[in-house]
Amino acid sequence: MRGSEGQDVAIECELSVVIPCLNEVRTLGTCIQKAQGFFGREGVSGEVVVADNGSTDGSQEVAAGAGARVVSVPQRGYGAALRSGFEAARGRYVVMGDGDDSYDFSALAPFLERLRAGDDLVVGNRFRGGIGPGAMPPMHQYLGNPLLSLFARIFFRVPLGDVYCGLRGMRRAVVSGLDLQSSGMEFALEMIVKARLLKMRISEVPTTLSPDGRGRPPHLNTWRDGRRSLLLYLASMPSGFLLYPGAVLMTLGLVVGTMLVARPISIYAVHLDVHTLLYCGAAVLLGFQLVTYSIVLRFLMVAARLLPPDDGLARRVGDNLRLEHGLGVALVFITAGLGGVFWLFRVWEAGSFGDLDPFLTMRIAIPSATAITLGFQVAFAALFISLAKWHVRARASG
Numbered sequence: 001m002r003g004s005e006g007q008d009v010a011i012e013c014e015l016s017v018v019i020p021c022l023n024e025v026r027t028l029g030t031c032i033q034k035a036q037g038f039f040g041r042e043g044v045s046g047e048v049v050v051a052d053n054g055s056t057d058g059s060q061e062v063a064a065g066a067g068a069r070v071v072s073v074p075q076r077g078y079g080a081a082l083r084s085g086f087e088a089a090r091g092r093y094v095v096m097g098d099g100d101d102s103y104d105f106s107a108l109a110p111f112l113e114r115l116r117a118g119d120d121l122v123v124g125n126r127f128r129g130g131i132g133p134g135a136m137p138p139m140h141q142y143l144g145n146p147l148l149s150l151f152a153r154i155f156f157r158v159p160l161g162d163v164y165c166g167l168r169g170m171r172r173a174v175v176s177g178l179d180l181q182s183s184g185m186e187f188a189l190e191m192i193v194k195a196r197l198l199k200m201r202i203s204e205v206p207t208t209l210s211p212d213g214r215g216r217p218p219h220l221n222t223w224r225d226g227r228r229s230l231l232l233y234l235a236s237m238p239s240g241f242l243l244y245p246g247a248v249l250m251t252l253g254l255v256v257g258t259m260l261v262a263r264p265i266s267i268y269a270v271h272l273d274v275h276t277l278l279y280c281g282a283a284v285l286l287g288f289q290l291v292t293y294s295i296v297l298r299f300l301m302v303a304a305r306l307l308p309p310d311d312g313l314a315r316r317v318g319d320n321l322r323l324e325h326g327l328g329v330a331l332v333f334i335t336a337g338l339g340g341v342f343w344l345f346r347v348w349e350a351g352s353f354g355d356l357d358p359f360l361t362m363r364i365a366i367p368s369a370t371a372i373t374l375g376f377q378v379a380f381a382a383l384f385i386s387l388a389k390w391h392v393r394a395r396a397s398g
Contacts, residue, residue: 016091079187246290253283326382333375340368
């Protein structure tokens with residue numbers, strides 16, 4: 001816009017619509033026109049940014065001809081394209097959506113309304129808004145998406161019913177705070193998980209999904225992208241997935257095992273003896289491994305910037321644990337285990353190295369072997385955690 005004296009007057013851009021693009025020539029122009037029509041109809045100062053991921057079908061020319069700003073993104077991937085598009089966006093708010101004309105860019109009012117009300121992230125819900133016939137594969141509609149959305153509600157308490165909806169908006173000021181790293185389709189889940197962990201305001205609005213208008217197979221790979229999304233989920237919740245189950249296993253193994261070392265246990269008609277004691281030892285060892293993996297995984301996820309730093313239990317344990325502490329504890333366990341070995345050897349020697357009563361000796365042999373094994377696990381765990389902490393600090397300082 002130009003002022004009365006012919007000088008340019010800058011107008012603040014309120015909304016940037018970012019469209020990732022890879023050979024979308026048949027539908028991209030329609031998407032851009034719908035977004036621009038929304039700007040004009042609603043009186044919104046906006047722009048369309050097309051993050052081109054190396055199209056070879058002339059999509060760039062179509063986008064530029066339709067009035068969009070084209071950003072070239074050499075790194076392949078849905079997430080990589082969107083990250084570059086976000087960086088190039090000038091609007092106070094950003095709405096992202098696919099360029100296959102499956103999302104209606106002319107119906108962005110509910111997203112903008114929630115963003116103006118102060119929400120940090122607004123996600124569309126296609127199940128509430130309506131899914132056109134053939135717009136979503138049955139595997140995604142009835143299994144994959146509902147299951148991943150259920151996981152998000154259970155493990156992260158995310159108030160969303162459609163975590164994989166690609167039409168979503170956010171305040172541009174929070175994009176840098178999310179520090180998004182994923183390059184593939186799991187980018188959408190990383191955004192939601194981080195927003196929840198950072199206690200951002202998340203909401204959802206109904207939106208529609210129409211059949212893909214490109215006339216070719218989509219870029220989405222059901223099994224590959226589903227597997228990567230599930231791995232991101234599991235790695236993002238090491239406390240719930242590893243730490244707490246491991247702690248429960250260790251506690252049960254120690255409590256029941258300690259009781260069985262003293263004498264057999266009878267519960268109604270169930271008789272527990274050294275056979276159960278063996279599984280108690282296994283529970284202690286497995287539980288400790290899960291706890292260790294949880295702590296190391298948390299450090300590695302933070303180092304990869306796939307998780308924001310936090311003050312969770314795994315982080316506090318990792319911060320306070322020193323290599324010498326672990327080695328000291330390991331020495332105690334190994335010494336106790338060797339004490340049991342020495343006692344058993346004396347009993348065996350007293351019996352002229354003949355047969356031993358398994359119901360007597362196994363009450364010492366099993367805890368002894370468990371203590372020695374656990375001692376070495378503690379020592380190696382302390383080493384691995386120290387290396388993980390060093391790796392995180394090296395990444396942070398670099």
